Amino acid sequence: MATERAMSGRPGRGLLIAKRIGSYALLVAVAFVVLFPIYITVVNSLLPTREILARPPTFFPTSPRFSAYTEAFGAGHLGRYLVNSFIVTSLITAGQVGTAILAAYAFAFLDFPLKRTIFFAFLATLMVPFEVTIVSNYDTIVNKLGWGDSYQALVLPFLATGFAAFLLRQTFLGVPRDLRDAAALDGYGHLRFLGRVVVPLARPTIAALSVFSFLLAWNQYLWPLIVTNDEKYRTVQIGLKALRGESLDKLDVVFAGTIIAAIPIFVLLIVFNKQLVRGLTQGAVKG
Amino acid sequence: MTAPTNAPTLVRRRRRRREVSLAYLLVLPSLLVFALFAFYPLVRTFQEGFYLVSPQGERIRFIGFEQYRNVLTSETFRNSMWVTAKFVLITVPGGLILGVALALLAHRQLKGIAIFRTVFSSTVATSVAVASVMWLTLIGPQFGLLNYWLGREGAEAIDLLQDPNTALYAVALSTIWQNLGAVFIIMLAGLQAVPDDLLEAARIDGAGSWARFRYITLPMLSPVLLFASVILTLNAFQAFGQIDLLTPGGGPLKSTNVIVYDIYDKAFRGGSSDVGVASATAGLLFLILLALTLLQFRFLERRVFYGN
Numbered sequence: 399m400a401t402e403r404a405m406s407g408r409p410g411r412g413l414l415i416a417k418r419i420g421s422y423a424l425l426v427a428v429a430f431v432v433l434f435p436i437y438i439t440v441v442n443s444l445l446p447t448r449e450i451l452a453r454p455p456t457f458f459p460t461s462p463r464f465s466a467y468t469e470a471f472g473a474g475h476l477g478r479y480l481v482n483s484f485i486v487t488s489l490i491t492a493g494q495v496g497t498a499i500l501a502a503y504a505f506a507f508l509d510f511p512l513k514r515t516i517f518f519a520f521l522a523t524l525m526v527p528f529e530v531t532i533v534s535n536y537d538t539i540v541n542k543l544g545w546g547d548s549y550q551a552l553v554l555p556f557l558a559t560g561f562a563a564f565l566l567r568q569t570f571l572g573v574p575r576d577l578r579d580a581a582a583l584d585g586y587g588h589l590r591f592l593g594r595v596v597v598p599l600a601r602p603t604i605a606a607l608s609v610f611s612f613l614l615a616w617n618q619y620l621w622p623l624i625v626t627n628d629e630k631y632r633t634v635q636i637g638l639k640a641l642r643g644e645s646l647d648k649l650d651v652v653f654a655g656t657i658i659a660a661i662p663i664f665v666l667l668i669v670f671n672k673q674l675v676r677g678l679t680q681g682a683v684k685g
Numbered sequence: 686m687t688a689p690t691n692a693p694t695l696v697r698r699r700r701r702r703r704e705v706s707l708a709y710l711l712v713l714p715s716l717l718v719f720a721l722f723a724f725y726p727l728v729r730t731f732q733e734g735f736y737l738v739s740p741q742g743e744r745i746r747f748i749g750f751e752q753y754r755n756v757l758t759s760e761t762f763r764n765s766m767w768v769t770a771k772f773v774l775i776t777v778p779g780g781l782i783l784g785v786a787l788a789l790l791a792h793r794q795l796k797g798i799a800i801f802r803t804v805f806s807s808t809v810a811t812s813v814a815v816a817s818v819m820w821l822t823l824i825g826p827q828f829g830l831l832n833y834w835l836g837r838e839g840a841e842a843i844d845l846l847q848d849p850n851t852a853l854y855a856v857a858l859s860t861i862w863q864n865l866g867a868v869f870i871i872m873l874a875g876l877q878a879v880p881d882d883l884l885e886a887a888r889i890d891g892a893g894s895w896a897r898f899r900y901i902t903l904p905m906l907s908p909v910l911l912f913a914s915v916i917l918t919l920n921a922f923q924a925f926g927q928i929d930l931l932t933p934g935g936g937p938l939k940s941t942n943v944i945v946y947d948i949y950d951k952a953f954r955g956g957s958s959d960v961g962v963a964s965a966t967a968g969l970l971f972l973i974l975l976a977l978t979l980l981q982f983r984f985l986e987r988r989v990f991y992g993n
Contacts, residue, residue, distance in 0.1 A: 422795070425798075428790060432862075436819060438822040439818075442822055451827055501712045504707075508708040508711070510704070520719070527974060529948070530727065530730065530968075531722070532949075533730060533733070533948065533952045534726035534730045538722075541742070555722035619925065619926035636814075638818055638930075639930060642821075642930065649828065663810040664807070667806075667810040674809070675874065678809070678870050
């Protein structure tokens with residue numbers, strides 16, 4: 399007991415090294431488990447279906463082939479789906495960030511009647527998940543407006559979120575009011591002040607918000623599923639479902655399609671890692 | 686010079702009026718979207734829930750709260766509530782525990798730890814569709830590796846998604862995996878906010894690693910845990926994609942028929958189109974989520990450490 403305490407107080411060099419090796423072993427083992435589904439998906443995308451079904455399973459393809467990827471783009475229309483996803487996601491992201499910047503400025507810098515009530519309405523939208531309103535929204539957009547299979551059906555309902563406006567308002571409130579007075583003395587109107595001073599100052603938050611909005615919009619599933627039938631407007635997530643339904647004997651194409659669908663967001667995660675982390679932890683850590 | 690005294694107030698008033706109209710103009714785009722696609726459909730959902738609706742979508746008759754009573758007492762609704770509750774109870778604690786464990790593991794000063802942090806957060810890049818199809822490699826019929834490994838000993842072939850006893854657990858497992866990256870990122874940020882000198886002081890006072898975790902790290906992590914558990918719970922209540930891709934139709938014996946899938950099933954899947962019942966179910970889901978959010982905040986607020 400006594401020696402153990404002495405050692406934990408000042409561990410010997412050998413113990414330190416052993417501990418470090420243990421840490422790495424554990425980290426590697428856990429990393430292996432976390433990555434395993436992704437790895438096997440890649441392996442399966444390189445094998446013919448008959449080998450995917452074969453037992454014992456193949457873990458290291460000896461003669462990988464890439465035909466599943468070309469087939470996913472060709473017969474699987476994955477190129478079209480990716481383009482659709484990019485169009486829809488970019489429009490939604492731009493819309494959400496744009497409407498939020500405008501509204502947040504009004505809440506942070508302007509005084510107007512019913513301000514509190516309107517702000518409350520913004521917050522109240524956080525309590526209305528889209529899943530609750532899909533039946534009615536489908537009726538409005540597809541039955542009444544006849545927008546089934548269209549970009550506007552995929553984009554319009556998501557052009558504003560209460561969360562984005564709320565987050566930016568908090569950030570804008572941190573901009574010193576003296577800056578507004580100074581800008582006014584320089585003859586800046588509200589919009590010029592917003593564009594030249596506030597937005598640049600809030601850039602980190604806006605960037606985090608953009609990455610986050612993009613991620614959520616790209617990953618949407620339920621709404622695109624019910625408003626698109628035509629593959630001309632299908633997004634890549636729904637394309638995966640279609641791929642899985644169509645090619646029961648072409649599992650390799652399904653898995654190749656999955657890898658293709660995942661790559662844009664993996665790239666996004668690597669390039670904008672800092673912004674994504676900010677977006678995810680905003681409100682979590684600061685309380 | 687008495688005339689100009691009036692002029693500044695006039696200018697100010699005009700400027701003020703312009704400011705007010707600008708403010709309304711700025712909030713208008715958002716308000717339009719909210720009114721058309723959140724508030725109006727919410728009201729419509731409750732309204733529609735009062736009607737008996739034909740499969741063609743026409744209102745047949747006003748039946749009021751009877752519809753809600755019918756839904757609440759129906760076998761389908763009770764089943765989907767039970768399935769959803771189980772799904773929440775598996776995925777939320779499962780996700781939190783694994784997320785904290787991964788974060789503790791990666792919260793060390795080691796060479797190359799950044800690589801492991803990237804790996805642990807990697808599933809944040811998977812959508813529900815991508816994650817579900819990837820998990821087919823493990824739990825899919827015929828070729829799923831977990832089925833293969835679990836079934837190697839026994840005589841019968843195992844198919845996790847076709848067995849009503851295991852289907853929900855299999856779907857929950859893929860969901861936990863998909864959420865793991867995001868939970869890990871949140872928890873790691875939370876751990877990094879725990880001051881090192883506090884832990885160091887406790888260590889000098891003789892607190893073991895478990896005691897340090899239990900009495901320092903965990904309490905200081907509580908706001909982050911609250912945040913993550915709210916998000917995970919709301920997400921679990923809204924689960925749909927993984928059900929649709931892994932167990933289309935709501936699973937064997939409807940064992941994965943979570944509430945959102947039930948709404949989808951009744952409103953959109955051909956044949957069983959029943960908008961009235963689907964709307965009433967959606968209305969009930971709204972009330973549950975609302976109560977849950979309020980309750981969760983109220984309940985946890987008292988036990989959460991916010992510093993000072």
